[in-house]
Amino acid sequence: MSFKAVKGTRDFYPEIMRVRNYIFDAWRRVSLRNGFEEFDSPIFEYLELFTAKSGQEIASQLFNFTDRGGRSLAIRPEITPSLARMVNAKINSLARPIKWFSMPRLCRAENPQKGRLREFFQWNVDIIGETSELADAECVFVCIDALRELGLSPGDVALRYSSRALLSAVLKALNTAEDRIPAVTAALDKRNKVPPEAFDAMLKEAAGDERIVAGVAKFAAMEEGCLEASKICQELNIGQTPEIAAACQSLASFRAALDRFGIGQWCRYDAGVVRGLAYYTGIVYEVFDAGQSLRAVAGGGRYDNLLEVLGGPKVTATGFGMGDVVLGILLEEKGKLPPLQAQVDCFVIDAEESAFDAVLGTVSRLRQGGVSAEYSYKRQHIGKQLKEANRRGARKALIVKSAQEAGLKDLVTGDQADMSMDEAVADLLRAFGVAG
RNA sequence: GUGGAUGUAGCUCAGUUGGCAGAGCAUCGGGUUGUGGUCCCGAGGGCCGCGGGUUCAAGUCCCGUCAUCCACCCCA
CATH class of the missing domain: 3.40.50.800 (Anticodon-binding domain)
Incomplete structure (x- = not known):
């Protein structure tokens, strides 16, 4: 009888472990010099912690089990709900802003493919309790700081960002039916992934209404320089709303902070970034390799409602996650891994x-x-x-x-x-x- | 859950119209008579993914199955 590693898992022989440690060391070094403190949580939690955040369907995508006491538990597929739980439990005694990072081992019950396994590590960096766009920009800085630390340059990777708040405000101003919004958002998410004709067809299918289709298409094509409330409303032929004005203001502040941090050339606006249908409420972003032949290297954004959804007070939060799998493939392909020999x-x-x-x-x-x-x-x-x-x-x-x-x-x-x-x-x- | 490709030594692979299972690298041992990387010699290591079928004979042909990879769905 011989045994193999379970589907979607990896054995870390010393040679591979050296690569993992190299990446982890960089993550931790960068986190600390940016003023973040390390935390960790249990590898399994009550299943409800995840279903409360993402809905009942999530249960089929994670490893869950019942313990001998009849409790429904699940191996963590992400650490953000655990972070929210931990912060909620001590919310009144933690000094803000709370700047924490972690490098958890996570499991998801999905079919493995390139850059995606059933067990992996994900560096998470979050700022809780700070509403200013400065916090979003700082998280992006940390993300770029790590990519640079690992030898990557703007020619290798690009961070693309947009605003869920602006998208919501625009859809609302276009009088998009509430139940149409998820499909429209999903269609927008495909903008960079499918041919233009296919995108048009998906958008038409999702929105139904001709005027909404035209409006979303125009909005999606707008350059960052045009993202002023008055220009958007004029272009889309809609009335100005406070939400649109606020979202544009927020996006501009975010952009300004990126430039002052000196990482403007790594980042650009892209309306096609929507980050699934998750809990994001404001700025969202994703990092891709320049050739866009791999899955996202990192992704994140603002999630102002999560702590409240998980039973805490309304405390705002923003952060990102970076997985070790795609990053490892990218560093390998770009020849950025230094010789790592036992010494x-x-x-x-x-x-x-x-x-x-x-x-x-x-x-x-x-x-x-x-x-x-x-x-x-x-x-x-x-x-x-x-x-x-x-x-x-x-x-x-x-x-x-x-x-x-x-x-x-x-x-x-x-x-x-x-x-x-x-x-x-x-x-x-x-x-x-x-x-x- | 769906589709495609691939399974031969630890790794990368070769294996002819079906006829004794091979190479390179790696590992281990020895030598170049007391100073490394080079070089030379040798050894170990295989249910050819697994099960069935055709055949005198199957790594090779046929069927099934499992696994892996890639893609779709989804992607926190």
Whole structure:
């Protein structure tokens, strides 16, 4: 009987784990320098936490089970509801703004395909309790900061944003029937994914009314520079509403903040970004690879109602998630992953078998001093030991000749110098040790 | 849930009109008589995804099944 990893899951052999750690290290480093604190939550929650947010249908798309006490539970498919739950529970004692991040392992019961697995990791960055567009822009900055940290440039990826608030206001001003709005939104979401004719057909099917179809089509085609309330209303032939004015103002403030942060060239407006039918209420955005051959690298936006929906007070929130799968594929394809080899600071070698007595003690001294040190389990010729040192990625080889005499060889340059054991160990501690 | 492609060594693959299951890389061992990366020699490793059928004979042909990948639906 042999076993395989379950469909849609991955085994992280050391070689792959190095890549995962490389990405995680960058995520955490960037989060911290942007002023975010790390949190985590249980890997499973009450099923209701997710159905309350996304509806009953979501249950079929996640892994759920009943425990021995009869409780309906589910493995988390996202961490935002858990974040909202945690914040709600302490809402009166948390200093605002709340800037938290997490790198949870998530599971979704979907069919795997390129960039999409059943188990994955997603970096989440959220700001809770700040209504200003500055918070949305700051989240975007963090997102870009990480992409840049990982070696990507505006030529590799682009962040496209729009406003759910503006879209809602425009649809409302066009007198779109309430039950038509989801379909119209869904059609808009396809704008960048299907041919123009197909988009027109979908929009017509969704909206029904000729005037709404024309209005949405015009709105979708508008450039960011034209996104002023008066221009929109004139173009679409509709009366100005306070909602449209407020949404345009908000979008302009957001854009201005992006420019002041110096990340304007990474970002552009695109009415086709709507982020599904989720809980977003304001600015929304997605990051795609430049060629748009992959799924979204990251996505996020403002969700001002979620804490309230999950039983808390009305506290606003904004944030984004970035998955490890698509990001990993992108970094690999763009050749942005640095060489990630297992490394050892020093490989300790005995010049002859009698010198081995001094090897273990030396290894012990080095390790206690914070130097990663290894040695061969087999007693064999120097050549073999050096070969093993090389294979293990050692940077230095300490050749022990006796308890007092040693040679310190640099395996990168090939230089070797004879010295006393004490000198050699001191050298290594200085070069690689915690104190050095 | 739907459709397409692919399953041969750890990995990448070859395998002729059906005729003894192979290569490269990787791993392990040995050598180049005490200083690594190069080089040379050798070894281990396979129910050819699984089950049935045709045939004297199946990795090869036929049927089924499972798995993986890709795409659709969906995408928090």
